[in-house]
Amino acid sequence: MSTKITKKAKNAQQKKTVQKSAKTKMEKEPEEEKTIEMLCVYCQKPFQEPKVLCCSRLCKECLQTYIVDTVKDDFIACLVCENPMKIPDPYSRPREEWANQYRTDVFLQRMLSAADQVNKSHNCFVCESNRNEATPATQYCFNCDTYYCSKCNELHLQLRGLQGHSIVSIADVKPKDLMTKRNLYCSTHKDRCLDMYCSNEKGLVICDLCAKETHQNCTTIPVPQAAKEWEEKLVKVREKIPAVIELQEQNKEVLRERCSRLGKHTNQKVAEIESAFSRIQTAIDTRKQELLEHVKETADKNGSGLNSMADKTSSYLNAMKDVRTYLTWMDLCGADYDVVSSADIAVAQYDRLYDLSREPSVNDTSAFKDNFHIEESIVSTFVQLVNMIGTDSEGHIIAFKTKQINLRMPEDVHEPVIKDLLLLEDGQLVATDNKNKCVKMTGLSALGDPRTVRLDLRTEPWGVAKLQVNVIAVTGYECLYIITKTEELHLQSTVRTRKDYWAVAALSPINLALTCKFPPCVDIVDITGRKLRSIEADPNGSPYFSIPQYVSVLYDKLLVTDRDQKVLRCLDSYGAAIFNVDATPTGALTHPKGVVASSTGRIFLVENEDVWLVSSCGKMLNKIVSNTPGITALTEENGTLCVSVEGRDVIYYKIIDMSML
Numbered sequence: 001m002s003t004k005i006t007k008k009a010k011n012a013q014q015k016k017t018v019q020k021s022a023k024t025k026m027e028k029e030p031e032e033e034k035t036i037e038m039l040c041v042y043c044q045k046p047f048q049e050p051k052v053l054c055c056s057r058l059c060k061e062c063l064q065t066y067i068v069d070t071v072k073d074d075f076i077a078c079l080v081c082e083n084p085m086k087i088p089d090p091y092s093r094p095r096e097e098w099a100n101q102y103r104t105d106v107f108l109q110r111m112l113s114a115a116d117q118v119n120k121s122h123n124c125f126v127c128e129s130n131r132n133e134a135t136p137a138t139q140y141c142f143n144c145d146t147y148y149c150s151k152c153n154e155l156h157l158q159l160r161g162l163q164g165h166s167i168v169s170i171a172d173v174k175p176k177d178l179m180t181k182r183n184l185y186c187s188t189h190k191d192r193c194l195d196m197y198c199s200n201e202k203g204l205v206i207c208d209l210c211a212k213e214t215h216q217n218c219t220t221i222p223v224p225q226a227a228k229e230w231e232e233k234l235v236k237v238r239e240k241i242p243a244v245i246e247l248q249e250q251n252k253e254v255l256r257e258r259c260s261r262l263g264k265h266t267n268q269k270v271a272e273i274e275s276a277f278s279r280i281q282t283a284i285d286t287r288k289q290e291l292l293e294h295v296k297e298t299a300d301k302n303g304s305g306l307n308s309m310a311d312k313t314s315s316y317l318n319a320m321k322d323v324r325t326y327l328t329w330m331d332l333c334g335a336d337y338d339v340v341s342s343a344d345i346a347v348a349q350y351d352r353l354y355d356l357s358r359e360p361s362v363n364d365t366s367a368f369k370d371n372f373h374i375e376e377s378i379v380s381t382f383v384q385l386v387n388m389i390g391t392d393s394e395g396h397i398i399a400f401k402t403k404q405i406n407l408r409m410p411e412d413v414h415e416p417v418i419k420d421l422l423l424l425e426d427g428q429l430v431a432t433d434n435k436n437k438c439v440k441m442t443g444l445s446a447l448g449d450p451r452t453v454r455l456d457l458r459t460e461p462w463g464v465a466k467l468q469v470n471v472i473a474v475t476g477y478e479c480l481y482i483i484t485k486t487e488e489l490h491l492q493s494t495v496r497t498r499k500d501y502w503a504v505a506a507l508s509p510i511n512l513a514l515t516c517k518f519p520p521c522v523d524i525v526d527i528t529g530r531k532l533r534s535i536e537a538d539p540n541g542s543p544y545f546s547i548p549q550y551v552s553v554l555y556d557k558l559l560v561t562d563r564d565q566k567v568l569r570c571l572d573s574y575g576a577a578i579f580n581v582d583a584t585p586t587g588a589l590t591h592p593k594g595v596v597a598s599s600t601g602r603i604f605l606v607e608n609e610d611v612w613l614v615s616s617c618g619k620m621l622n623k624i625v626s627n628t629p630g631i632t633a634l635t636e637e638n639g640t641l642c643v644s645v646e647g648r649d650v651i652y653y654k655i656i657d658m659s660m661l
Helices: 002-011 013-028 030-034 060-070 095-101 106-119 125-130 150-158 175-181 208-213 223-277 281-333 336-357 376-388
Strands: 050-053 056-059 075-077 084-086 139-141 146-148 167-169 196-198 204-206 220-222 397-406 418-423 429-433 438-444 450-456 464-468 471-476 479-485 489-496 501-506 511-516 521-526 531-535 548-554 557-562 567-572 577-581 592-597 603-607 610-614 620-625 631-637 640-645 649-657
Touching: 050 060, 050 106, 056 060, 060 075, 060 095, 106 175, 106 281, 106 336, 125 146, 125 150, 139 150, 146 150, 150 167, 175 281, 196 208, 196 223, 204 336, 220 223, 223 281, 223 336, 281 336, 397 620, 397 640, 418 464, 418 640, 429 464, 438 479, 450 489, 464 501, 471 501, 511 548, 521 548, 557 592, 567 592, 592 631, 603 631, 610 631, 620 640, 620 649
Parallel strands: 418 631, 501 548, 548 592
Antiparallel strands: 050 056, 075 084, 139 146, 139 167, 196 204, 196 220, 397 649, 418 429, 429 438, 438 450, 464 471, 471 479, 479 489, 501 511, 511 521, 521 531, 548 557, 557 567, 567 577, 592 603, 603 610, 610 620, 631 640, 640 649
C-alpha cells in the first residue's frame, strides 16, 4: 500500500503536500501518531466501537442511548444533517439492540485498536503462557502478532520456518505498522488471508475460499485492485474537500458577522423608535409599544434563524473536517484492506455534506430582514393620524376617502349600472355601464381638466381588464371587445365567443380568465376567442361554482367570488384549489361581490356593504371600508382604491399601510 501511495503522490501535488506535512509533523511530534483526535459527536469522547450514521459517527453505546432517548418511531435523525433515516430492521430484535444493526467503521476501529495496543504495556507471551511469569516484552513479531522477551525472541528465531519473520523492538512499534504489516485472516477459514473484495456488499473483504464457497454469485476482485479503484475516487474527494471547507468557513464567518451586526442594528433602531415616539406623547404610547415589541420580536426571530444557520453550517463544517482527517489517516496509515472496506463511507459522507453545504437553508439569508425606517416626514404625518390607529395588528391598512364622482352623462338614456371598474396607471378610470351599453372613461385631460368620455357598444358590457398599456378587454353578450385608449376610447375589434361571459381578468396580454353563469365555470380564452380550457370541478368531480361572478388575478392564481355559494375561491390557472375564504372574523360571508388583487399581493374583497383586506394566503385581516350601501365592483392601482356605489357613483380611497409609518 505504501508503494502505491508513493507512486500516486508523484502525480498528485496536493496529495504529496499533505503527506509531506504529515510526515514532518510526525518527525517533530513522534508521540502524536498514537493520539486519536476524532471524537464521537454524541459524547465528545474517543470512540468505542464507532458506528456510522449518515454524516456522523457515534460510539455503539452512544448510538444505543441516542436511540432509546430520542427515537419515537422507526426513524432516527443524523446528528449532523438531521436527515431522518429508517431503522434497518426494528422488529427483528429488541430496541436495546438496534445499534448493532448499524455499520461499524472498520478502518477507524482498527486505527483505535492499533493505537490502544501501542499505548499498552505487554508481557512476553511465551513466559506468561508456559511459565506463568510476567516478563516484560521487548520485541514484537508482525507475522505471529505476538510479543516476546529478549530470551524467548532468540528461541523464536531459531525455530525452522520462523527465521524470516518481521521482528522489531517494542519501542519502535507504531499504529501504522500494526495497520499495514500484520496479516488479516478470515474468521471462517483461520489460515486464509483476507484478500478478496465483494463488490455486492459495501466494505466486505473475504478470503479466496469464501469467494468460492459462499460468494460464488457475487462479483469479487482482489483487494489491491479494488483498493486502486477506490483510491481514484478518494483522490478526487481529497482534492475537493479544501475548497468546500474554505467556503463553509467563509459562510460561518458571514453568518456570525450578520448576527453581530443585527444586534447593533437592532439597538440603533430601538433608539430611533424611542426618539420618534417621544414627540407624540400619550396618544401614541400604545402604538409605540407595539412597534418596540415588533422590533424585538423580529430581532429575536432573525437572530435565532441566523444562529441556527450558523450552527448548522458549523456542524457541516466539523463533519467535513472529520472527513478530511479521516482521509488523511487513511492516506498515511490505511492498508488496501482499509481503503476497500471504508472508502465508500468517506465518499458518501463527502457527497452528502457537499450537497448540504449548498442548500439554501444554510446559505440564503434573504428571508432575514433587519431594516426599520423612521423618517421625519412620516413622524409628522403620524401625529395627524394618531386617532386612526387601532386597526388589526396584522393588517394595519386604512382607507382615506378622497373623492366621490357620478358617472351619469348627458347622453345616457338610463340611470347608469356600473358592473366593473379598471383603474389605469395614469389615473384614468374605466367603467362598464351595462344599462347604457357603453364603456366610460373618466380622468384628467392632457390640459389637466376633468373629463369623461364614452364608447358605445352593440351589447351590454360587463367585465373589464387591462391587456397591455392602453389596450383593454371588455366582455359583452357572447363577445369580447378589444379597445384601445388614447384621449378617447376606440373599438379595435369584436371577438365572438360561444358563451355569454361576465367578469374578465388578464392572465397575460393574450390570455384571459372569464366567468360564466351557464354552465357555471371559469374559462381560459385567448384574445381570438378560442377556449383553451375550462375550470368547472375539483379532481373528485364536485363543481367549484354555482354562480361565479367576479374574477381577479393574484400573481399566477385566480380569485373568483361565487354569489350563490358565498365564498371566495383561489385556484391556479389549471383549476387546482389553493384556498377558500368563506367567513370574516365576525361570521360567515353573506354577499361576496367584487374582488381585486394588487401588485403587492393584497386582496380587496367586497362583502355585503364593506371592503375587507385579505392576505395572499387567504386570511381575512381587517375591514378598510365600512357601511357603504350598494357597493359592488372595485379596482386598485398604486395605492388608490376605487369602488362603485349604487351603480352610478365611484368613491376613491387612498390606501395607507400604517405599519410603514
